[in-house]
Every structure is written in C-alpha cells, then in structure tokens.
Amino acid sequence: MPTLRQILYGDVTFLEGEEYRAFQFRFLTVLMLAGAVVTGLLLLGVATGINTIDTLHVVSMAIFMSLSLLLWLGLRGRPHLLLKLAWMYEAVCMAEYTSALYMVSADEMRVIWYFTNIPGVYILLGQKAGMLISLATMLGLAVGNAYLPQPYSINAMATLLVALFYLGAFFHIYGARSMSYFVRMRESNQRLRHLASHDPLTDLLNAGAYYATCDQLIHLAQRHHQQFSVLFVDLDHFKKINDTYGHEAGDIVLKAVSKSMLNVVRQSDAVGRIGGEEFSVFLPDTDLAGAHKLAEHMRQEIEDLMPQIATQRLCITASIGIATSDQVGESMAAIQRRADQAMYEAKQLGRNRVSCFATTA
Template sequence: MNTQSWLGRLLYGATHFEDNEEYLAFQFRFLCVLMSAGAVATLVFVLAAATGDNPMDPTHLRMMSVFSVLVLALWAWLRGHKHRFKAAAWLYLALCMVEFSSALVHVSADELRVLWFFLNIPGAYLLLGSRVGLTVTALTVVGLGLGNAHLARPYSPNAMMTAMVVLVYLGLFFHAYSSRSVSYFKRMRHSNERLATLASRDPLTQLLNARAYYQWCDHWLLGAARSGASCTVLFVDLDHFKRINDERGHAAGDEVLKAVATTLSEALRRSDVLGRIGGEEFSIFLPDTEPQQGAEVAEKLRQAIEQLSLSFDGRALRVTASVGVAGAQAGRSSMSAIQQQADQAMYLAKAGGRNRVSMLPLDASLSPT
C-alpha cells in the first residue's frame, strides 16, 4: 500500500462512492480533511498556550480543548460512513460558530481573530450548499454588527465596515462558485449517464446490447458462486426473419424487432435481464430459476410473440420464435458455456419445426471457459 492510499484510508475510512456520487465524494473528503486539520490546528494553539508561547484567556482555552475533542470524535464517527455526511457537516459548522464566537469575545488581544468567520463561509457553501452559505453569511454580518459594541475591545467603525463588505463579497463569490460547481457536476453526471446508456443499449430496441448483457450475467454468476443458486438462460431466435427483411424491407424488420423487444420486456420479472445479442436473437437471463420453471417462462414468451398483431404498409406480419432453454448452477459453468447450451437447444427447436421451445440441460462436465 503506497503512502497516498494509506493516508486516504486513514482520513476517510473504507468508503465506496457510486459513479454518480462524484460531488458527494468531494464534499465527504473535504469535510474529513477540514475536521482533522481543524482539530490539529486547534490543539497546536492549546499546546502553545500551555507552554506560555501564546497566552490565552482560560475560558477560551477550555473551549478550544473541548472543540478539538468533539471535532476529532465527529471525524471518527464520520469515517467510512458517507450517509452521515450531512449530519456531520451541520454539527461541525455549529461547533465552528461557537468556537469562533468564543474567540471573538474572550481573545480581545488578537485583532485578527475575526478572520475565522471569513474562513467559515467557504466551508458552509462547499459542504451544505448555496442556501446554507447565504444564511451563514447573513448571520455572520448581523452578528458582528450587533455584537461589536459589546466586545471588551470593539473594532473601529472603519474596521467593521471593511469586514462587512469583505464578508458580503466573499459570500457572493462563493455563492457563484458553488452554484456553478454543482451545476457542472450535475451536467457531468448526466453526460456520463447518457454515455453509459449509449454504450450499453441497443439503439433500435433500447435493450442491453451483447457486451452489457453478458457483463451483467457474468457479474451475477460471480456473486452467486458461493450460494450455488440456480439460473436459466433462454435463447430466443425469430423464425424466418430474413424473409421479412427481404420481402417487406428492413423498416418492417425493425418494427418487428421493436415489437418483440417490448413484448418480452413486459412479460418478464424486474429481476430478469433481457438483451439483444444479434440481429434477430435475444437472450434472457432468469436468476434463481430452475430449468423447468425457465421452460414454462419460455413457452409463455413464445405464445406472446405468436399472438402479436402486427402490420406494415397495411399488410399483416406474422411472427414466431424458436426458444432454447439451458439451466445451470452459479460457479459450475461460465455464462459462455450456458449460452452455448441454450444456443444448441434453440437449434433443436428449429430442427423440430420452429415456433417451439426446446430444453437442453447444461452438461455438468462442461468446464467454465
């Protein structure tokens, strides 16, 4: 393990983010770094006060010690748990406001203590969004304006005016920045989703293409290898499809393919996976399904295709399909081996007269490829 990965695991824990959680990943990691760095920096001030290098009001010194402990505990609570991010962000923001207010009241000798409020505003925008950022900016401006007169050493009117203007400017700056950042991430995510769809879907039927279909099936077989769950594959091949293309044209063939794809999709369970793996060839993966159950599903699908009422250019189109069925247990065969058996079963259906279902159990001696 290299230094970077070790440091990342230390700061963030074992946290996995989905492809569409890019911005959440940034916010989560930013908060982890912010909390750990903030706690360490505060402890440095505490140690400096303890050694006499940076004398400090005892009340605020206790506040800083409590702040460090609470932030470290909050960081430990957040590590590895992305679903806790929003709650952790709110708690950290509240702790910071209390800590900075304590410094403003109790550390009157430090004229620059007001800068902590400036640093708080970017964090509010980046962690919790524009609405919270604007609210924190407004509360900070109002709080400083009303509270300045009650400080042991109030800031001069010129200093307060400068602080107010800079706070407002900083708030508006990060409002524009955070809004554009969120917009960018949303557009990037939408573009990635569109690209993923284009890469995994057949453009005509909108079913999974062969690559995406087999990838999903292999993933399921790998995940179910320990349990040895049963699965069944159906290979659906439309009968005499070339004749439709030759006699009625490719436009008619396309309408047939789309109608069959819709029919198959509507007849399957949500857990089943359907893909177009060739010109007029469809493959269906039935998880947790015994071969005999799969054969019953195949017969229902065959009947649904046969009962389709299609016409093109005012002329009826009759469509039938031959279906091959093959079953297996996860871990005993690869998807390519199961598909090969289903393919052989489909050819038996063709040889038997078409428009029928044939089942050919997977040979247990066939090793995964």
C-alpha cells in the first residue's frame, strides 16, 4: 500500500547535494495542493450560500483549482519538470489573483494574494524571477488601480507599493544570503565526505569506502545480469624502496602509481588503496578478456613511470591478479580473495606480470 509521501510526491529520489532541489520539489507540490484545497473550500462556501462571489470569478476559481491539480499530477514523480511547471503555476496564480482583484471588489484584502506570491517565487524560481515578478506586480497595481470597480485610495496604493517593494527587497537579500550559505555548507559537506572516503596520500578511495562502493556495483551488476572483474595490484619490492630511499620516496612512488592507475581506468570503475602498497580495482560490466587487457595496460604504465628520487629514476613494477565473476550472489570478499590468489601467483612467476583466476559459471 503506497504511503502518503508516495501519494503526494510519487517515486522520486534525489542525489547528494540536491537537498535544496528536493525542498523546492516538495514545496511546489504542497503549494499546488494547498491552493487547490483552499479554492475548493471557497467554492464550497459559494455553493452552500455561505459567501457570495461573482459568477465569472467562480468560473475563474474552478479553472484555477483544476489547473492546480493537473499541474500537481504533471509534477508528481517528475522532478526534472520542476522549473517548467513552477513557471506555469506562477502564471496560473497571477491570473487568478488578477481575476480576484477585478471581480471581488467588495473584499479590500484581496490584494494580499500578491504578497503571499512573492516568497514562493523567490524560493522556486530564484532571485531574478523574484525581482521581475515583484516589479511587474507593483507596476500592474499602480497602472491597473484606476480601472478597478472600486479603486484603492492614493494613500492605500502608496502603502501597498512600498510594502511590496520592501517584501521583494527583503526576500532578494535573504535569498542571496541563504543560497550563499547553502552552497558553502554543501561544498563543506562534500569536502568532509571526500576526506572521510579517500586516502589522504593518494586521493584514491580508502578501504572502507572502496568496499562499500563495490557492494553497490555488485548489486547493480547482478540486477542486470552483467559480469564484473576485480584487479588486485601489489607493487613489487616496495619495502626495499622505503628501506633504501626513505618513506618520503615511497610516498612519491605511491602517488605516481595512483595517478597512473586513474589515467588507465574508466570513469565507471572504482579504484581503492586497501593497504600500504596494495590497490584494488573494480571493473563493472567487464569480462576476463577486457580485464586482462586493462590490467596489462596498467602494468605497462606503472613500469614506464620511472619516478625520480633524488638524482636517479626508479623502475617500479607491479604484480596484478584478476578474478571475474558472473555468479548470482557473488560477494566482494570472495572475488577479492581469488584476485589476491592470482596476484600471488604472478609474484611466484617472477613479478611484473598479470595473472588470472577465472571462475566457472
């Protein structure tokens, strides 16, 4: 049975960093439904004789309520249409407010709807749109007042225009500061997430973040019945480099190797540093032949690095083990163990080579 959230918003998901867009989507949804409900109650009052409204405006209200519900149905489950439907809803609202202004002259407070409109415009459409709508509303009231059945007095109109200007200016400044604060907070959170998930030396995924990413990629691969492969990369004789040239030299080598690996893999692949000189690469939608080709390219790139330490260049090599899987329920731990075994086989065969550990379906 669908929840109230699913009924209101449909099945929607937002990525990290889209918090404000998610708020706009929900805000517009509630605004549309609230507008339709309030208008429906007013129409019910007319039907029961509680209040009297001009027939033409009753028709306008019915159209507004119907369009609000249609726009809500159009927005439901479609966050990519947010901006387009927000502009459409704003046009519908302005038409309804103008209808009330001219046809419900007995209600002096009908102009208040223009005031309630300004904050929503700034929230949904941004500062430029908010300024435009604020100025257009002020101009429309100033020019159109003379044509109203019961025009507002000069003093009342002056108060209305000044109040509209103040409200627009307030939300313009507040919106600018709020968005600036939101952007800084989002960037700060992104930096914190990056620090928490990446190795500080190489900027690769750390072990925890790497395995969490692999679990997600395995789930997707199994859902789409795709093969995937894992490379286990271990630098040869790395301890000797540290012992001979110092840990600073070792850090230089690790950074160079990491950068080289990132240049070889695809954007969809995941690369993690899982130990001192040990790395793992997850290759989605990749069979044994594709994994072997990429691993051999990576091995050659590492060998060609020749990073300079003091006055000499070091020859760096790596042993790479490959394991592939297309089995349902294959865990990352299981395939990583087989890739590790394949890497040790490469070590035993003389290092600086690629070894495969293929599974049978």
